[in-house]
Amino acid sequence: MSAREPTAMYAPPAADSDRQLLLAAQHEAAGALKVALTGHPRWGYQGRTVGQAGDHPFHGRCWLRLQSTPVHKAGGKHWLGAEQAEAAFPTVRRPALISLHDQTTGDTAFRAELAEFVTAPVCSPEPVLHTELRLPDAWWTSLHAELDTIAATPTDRIAVRQEWIDRAVPKYTGRPAPVITHWETAHADLHAANVTSRGPWLLDFEGFGIAPVGYDPAMLYAYSLLAPETAARIRAEFPVLDTYFGQIVLLVVAAELLQSASRGDHPELVPALKDMVASLAL
Structure with a gap:
């Protein structure tokens, strides 16, 4: 909140x-x-x-x-x-x-x-997006600018560790753990409940820190899988997700959300996450 x-x-x-x-x-x-x-x-x-x-x-x-x-x-x-x-x-x-x-x-x-106090409404009342978003091009342009600024900001905070990737990716996805070679600063909790439909404003920065390149758009995409039109728009807006490094970060994000689901969070997202893992060209 x-x-x-x-x-x-x-x-x-x-x-x-x-x-x-x-x-x-x-x-x-x-x-x-x-x-x-x-x-x-x-x-x-x-x-x-x-x-x-x-x-x-x-x-x-x-x-x-x-x-x-x-x-x-x-x-x-x-x-x-x-x-x-x-x-x-x-x-x-x-x-x-x-x-x-x-x-x-x-x-x-x-x-x-x-x-x-921010009066602009959030895009969703919960992290998992269940309804399609109809957002203007200017909204996406602003989001790109904010994420670019965050990514370029130096920090000694760590949001995602290689050691966690080594353990979690095989356990929750069945895939070998990738070695991350490209890192950047991330909001690290980017989903539709943490971004407003006007602006956008980005909310809840408590977990920000260094993460694999593309982590924020990958997280936004994974939480939007149940709204396929919006997920497709996110994929189109962030071509990094279709690169080799993007495929890696999607695997990392899938492991994180599947780990969370194992604790009872957002079980409705699990089938879509497993389908996404199976589709990755790794």
């Missing part, structure tokens, strides 16, 4: 005590950051985050997102993602980070991120 008021994608934590813990931390952060919360809380993946619209006396409409993690993991890649993206991508169209607030309750650490 990020700086807009989306349709809820995920359920709150299963345990009521965990839900109350996050909501209490959210309200403490709202008070510390002088935000009057409005609307309803929106839960993120596995109930680890909660976001809600609010009003700030100086910044106006805004979005307050709270992430939680065990204390010993605070300061990791996702913990620092929004803060580091703010510094790394000053010209990319993304919600501006206004302020941060950290707190700890017992063995759980919380980071609240107050960000600019």
